[in-house]
Amino acid sequence: MKAKNIFKMGLGSLGYKVLNRRKPLNVMFSVTDRCTSNCLYCAIPEREKVELTTSDIINILDQLKHAGCERLGIWGGEPLLRSDIGEIIRYSKRKGFFVTLDTNGQLLPEKLRDIKKIDHVNIGFDGPQEAHDKLRGKDNFKKAIRAFECLRNNNIPFWTITVLTKFNIMYIEEIINYAMRYGFKTTFQILHHNEYLSRNHEHLYPSDDELREAIKKIIDFKKQKAPIASSFNYLNYLLEWPDYKVPTLDYEKGGINCLAGKLFCNIDTDGSLFPCSLLVDKIYGPNILENGFQPAFNSMTIAPCKACAASCYVEYNHLFALNPYTLFEWLMALKK
Numbered sequence: 001m002k003a004k005n006i007f008k009m010g011l012g013s014l015g016y017k018v019l020n021r022r023k024p025l026n027v028m029f030s031v032t033d034r035c036t037s038n039c040l041y042c043a044i045p046e047r048e049k050v051e052l053t054t055s056d057i058i059n060i061l062d063q064l065k066h067a068g069c070e071r072l073g074i075w076g077g078e079p080l081l082r083s084d085i086g087e088i089i090r091y092s093k094r095k096g097f098f099v100t101l102d103t104n105g106q107l108l109p110e111k112l113r114d115i116k117k118i119d120h121v122n123i124g125f126d127g128p129q130e131a132h133d134k135l136r137g138k139d140n141f142k143k144a145i146r147a148f149e150c151l152r153n154n155n156i157p158f159w160t161i162t163v164l165t166k167f168n169i170m171y172i173e174e175i176i177n178y179a180m181r182y183g184f185k186t187t188f189q190i191l192h193h194n195e196y197l198s199r200n201h202e203h204l205y206p207s208d209d210e211l212r213e214a215i216k217k218i219i220d221f222k223k224q225k226a227p228i229a230s231s232f233n234y235l236n237y238l239l240e241w242p243d244y245k246v247p248t249l250d251y252e253k254g255g256i257n258c259l260a261g262k263l264f265c266n267i268d269t270d271g272s273l274f275p276c277s278l279l280v281d282k283i284y285g286p287n288i289l290e291n292g293f294q295p296a297f298n299s300m301t302i303a304p305c306k307a308c309a310a311s312c313y314v315e316y317n318h319l320f321a322l323n324p325y326t327l328f329e330w331l332m333a334l335k336k
Helices: 003-019 054-067 085-094 129-136 140-153 169-182 208-223 232-239 293-299 311-320 324-335
Strands: 026-030 071-075 098-103 120-124 158-164 185-190 264-267
Touching: 003 311, 026 054, 026 311, 054 085, 054 293, 071 085, 085 098, 120 140, 129 140, 140 169, 158 169, 169 185, 169 208, 185 208, 185 311, 208 232, 232 311, 232 324, 264 311, 311 324
Parallel strands: 026 071, 026 264, 071 098, 098 120, 120 158, 158 185
Antiparallel strands: none
């Protein structure tokens, strides 16, 4: 991440701490529900929400810049299915955002020219072929490896995101070996999306004991300098989660004050605004097209939950709380 983005995000965090001044420093932006995969745990492609037009997205990006956004995370669905994804990424970079892309990697070699300006790519990777194809569909593993090779050969920074389920929880060491082989860092998370974005969770959950043992194993590998980007603070927080089938709590945990809707937020595919993706369609989300971004941000419903087990939001909360250990870990990980 560029120094200017880090500096401005730090100032924004201090502004909230001292003056209670809300600012959308980090925005996740879903640009499509369409996808080339049929992941067992994901129901996003079944929603079929109307996508924003290119001009809608460009206009929103202008508003985000004016509101103080520094990091823009583009996700979906599969963002690379949009014919205008290159234009969206290039415009985002011209606005000065630190831009990341979440993708399954299937279309990445064909879309390489469109993502050349991207700062960072996150690829869903659920383990060796048996597990990855079981969870994401036949031949997806080969396409993921092809994406790794493409990004590595073109010097585009990337990490992977592994969702721990009963079908891949036994492959943590193998996933780390792929990271070492292809030169990326890996992150781990549990099933956490709400019922509007997910499916089959009951069928896919490992037992709580299995998850705790897996998290301990990840912590041990990280202590041995394995290429794991997930922070120690997040992993230890997750280790103490009371019930992995319940992704949110109505009380604070681990001393974390959730900043969803205060310093970060999520724009849904149709332009509706939510504090985070766990609350998409669970609460009222004002629409940016109808209200404009700043009025929508100001009127957004405060999150009813106080804590969650979602990796990205736990990490965000540690970062925006200016936790020195998490800050150091992520700065070093991004630098490498």
